[in-house]
Amino acid sequence: MPVGALPLLLGLVLLIALPLLGTVGLSFFAFDGLSAPRWHGLEAYRQMLADPMFLQALRNSLWIAALSIPLRLLLALLFSLLLRRPGRASRIALLLSLLPVVVPALVWATAWLWLLNPHFGPVAMVLDGLQRNGSEWLLTVSGARSSLVLILGFLAGEMLLILMVARRQIPPSWYELAAVEGVGRLGQFRLISLPVMAPIIVLLVARDFALTFQTSFIPAQVVTKGGPQFMSYMLPQYVYENSFEYLRFGYASALSVAMLVITLLVLLPQALVTWRWLGNAERTSN
Amino acid sequence: MKHSSLSLRGVRVRLGGRVVLDNFDLDVKGGERVVLAGPSGSGKSTLLRAIAGLVPIEAGEIRVDGEPVHDLDPGRRGIGMVFQQPTLLPHKNVRDNLTFGLRARRVPAAEARRRAEEAADWLELSRYLDCFPRELSGGEQQRVALGRALLRESGVVLLDEPLSQLDAPLRARLREELLRLHELTHTTILHVTHDQQEAMALGHRIGILQEGRLLQIDSPQSIYQQPVSTAVARFVGSPGINLLDLQREGQSWHWLQHPVTQMFADREALQMGLRPEHLHPARSADEGWPMDIARREILGERELWHLRTAHGQALVASRPATTTEPPRHVHIKADLDKALFFDPQSGQRVVA
Numbered sequence: 304m305p306v307g308a309l310p311l312l313l314g315l316v317l318l319i320a321l322p323l324l325g326t327v328g329l330s331f332f333a334f335d336g337l338s339a340p341r342w343h344g345l346e347a348y349r350q351m352l353a354d355p356m357f358l359q360a361l362r363n364s365l366w367i368a369a370l371s372i373p374l375r376l377l378l379a380l381l382f383s384l385l386l387r388r389p390g391r392a393s394r395i396a397l398l399l400s401l402l403p404v405v406v407p408a409l410v411w412a413t414a415w416l417w418l419l420n421p422h423f424g425p426v427a428m429v430l431d432g433l434q435r436n437g438s439e440w441l442l443t444v445s446g447a448r449s450s451l452v453l454i455l456g457f458l459a460g461e462m463l464l465i466l467m468v469a470r471r472q473i474p475p476s477w478y479e480l481a482a483v484e485g486v487g488r489l490g491q492f493r494l495i496s497l498p499v500m501a502p503i504i505v506l507l508v509a510r511d512f513a514l515t516f517q518t519s520f521i522p523a524q525v526v527t528k529g530g531p532q533f534m535s536y537m538l539p540q541y542v543y544e545n546s547f548e549y550l551r552f553g554y555a556s557a558l559s560v561a562m563l564v565i566t567l568l569v570l571l572p573q574a575l576v577t578w579r580w581l582g583n584a585e586r587t588s589n
Numbered sequence: 590m591k592h593s594s595l596s597l598r599g600v601r602v603r604l605g606g607r608v609v610l611d612n613f614d615l616d617v618k619g620g621e622r623v624v625l626a627g628p629s630g631s632g633k634s635t636l637l638r639a640i641a642g643l644v645p646i647e648a649g650e651i652r653v654d655g656e657p658v659h660d661l662d663p664g665r666r667g668i669g670m671v672f673q674q675p676t677l678l679p680h681k682n683v684r685d686n687l688t689f690g691l692r693a694r695r696v697p698a699a700e701a702r703r704r705a706e707e708a709a710d711w712l713e714l715s716r717y718l719d720c721f722p723r724e725l726s727g728g729e730q731q732r733v734a735l736g737r738a739l740l741r742e743s744g745v746v747l748l749d750e751p752l753s754q755l756d757a758p759l760r761a762r763l764r765e766e767l768l769r770l771h772e773l774t775h776t777t778i779l780h781v782t783h784d785q786q787e788a789m790a791l792g793h794r795i796g797i798l799q800e801g802r803l804l805q806i807d808s809p810q811s812i813y814q815q816p817v818s819t820a821v822a823r824f825v826g827s828p829g830i831n832l833l834d835l836q837r838e839g840q841s842w843h844w845l846q847h848p849v850t851q852m853f854a855d856r857e858a859l860q861m862g863l864r865p866e867h868l869h870p871a872r873s874a875d876e877g878w879p880m881d882i883a884r885r886e887i888l889g890e891r892e893l894w895h896l897r898t899a900h901g902q903a904l905v906a907s908r909p910a911t912t913t914e915p916p917r918h919v920h921i922k923a924d925l926d927k928a929l930f931f932d933p934q935s936g937q938r939v940v941a
Binding site for chain 1: 638641642643662663664665668669670672674676678679680689690693694737741
């Protein structure tokens, strides 16, 4: 191994591998941070599987991820195609869509808190205008959940940036050929843009899912507080409350390990598909 | 196979505010191969893209088989096109690339496959049908692109410098291939190139394009032997034509003290064009112009003499190659019956 990789390796071990091992280890103990940890074996995991709060938070988290990631992808894909020509309009649109990604998540969530404010927020006003009860919007299950989906879905700037670059890499002559061959706009998207961008799309979706438990924490904590009736309660919120409010560090660790395992379970098939793709591309390029 | 006529009348195309083509006329008969040659920036690619419908025309009309097509979408004009870079979709194999246009037109899969296999057969690409573009050489890729344009049985096929990205031996082979395919299909071909040799080899008629204007369109022989202007004369032939300014001596025109012609006595000035192959060493000093051979360039079967007169004017003569070193000082005579004469002001050729 080259010596230059040493700092990176050190960082990986100190910041990721050791805490991970520590978390796994801690999940076999009962520990309140005050008295010495007590060996608990697999008790935390048994408890978790029977814990209705855990199952509800898991359901909510997966539900929000399953809606917000496709929404984000759809927005990014749509704009990457609309903004395929470089120019001032596309730069401004890119800047606007990147803003929510570069401002701290807390600021983004707070801005939504104002947008969704039941008394004077614009969303409530529009809903009132549509003869719905706007001021109760955030208090309904579907309202709270769709608010979170929107907050997370609009964080599409980074994906848009990558997809825009990918779209501009496709030579214009391919589209001209398609036009001459009688392929319409939709066909051009289906036959050229989508297949060429597919590996990047798969990677982006995989990455977004890997990060979904982290990105959903702040908006849920700030905007809905998990309500109403824990129907928008996210798994990372449950981890946070268990560790820092109930001081059940052992149980919180077990929940974290569960989050990691669920993430890996979802990512593994995607990784296999991507590897096979990349392998094929490698073989055909030789 | 289908072959349509193509005609353009008064076509104007503006690109980024600049008028690239204006009042452009062109007629291509069904089954004809017309090659338009011109330097880069002459508007030849723009012309093809306008015919294909990839850039809009501002004025004029484009007809295929007499039917106006300039308001139709590119895909509905009955026109196929081969681009400069081999434009194959990297994620599709050769078979799917060949049938790309057919499938877009909802030709049944079995029929499309049959036609792709037939085209692959003419193109000698049958064993590559399941390969991906990356596995093919540049020449093979361009043959697939050619096959795709042909198997759609469009009435007119536009070729936008399809050979320019290939190396010389492959280019020569593909030229043969193009001629062979044309004999098989008799489709109408409008081909643009910057390579005058390619134009000469491939066109029933060739047109010389400069700054968006068609200077002359005629058979390759006529273009070479009877160019309408110095611009055309200079563009065809390699090495280029020698252009010499003549002096008037009484009733006849002279070059370096030797009489050249007695015609055109009424003109103010006259320029003479001599092709390199029409210059020969003279046997005696009074038969020719004294010159130095500044450099000798062996091309194989022929050799070029880069000549210089006492006044420093450079000429090129093309000679059959010999093993003997020519003398440094020579006298050069010309086949004056093959000389071309031009008006130096306008550049137009003048005839008696």
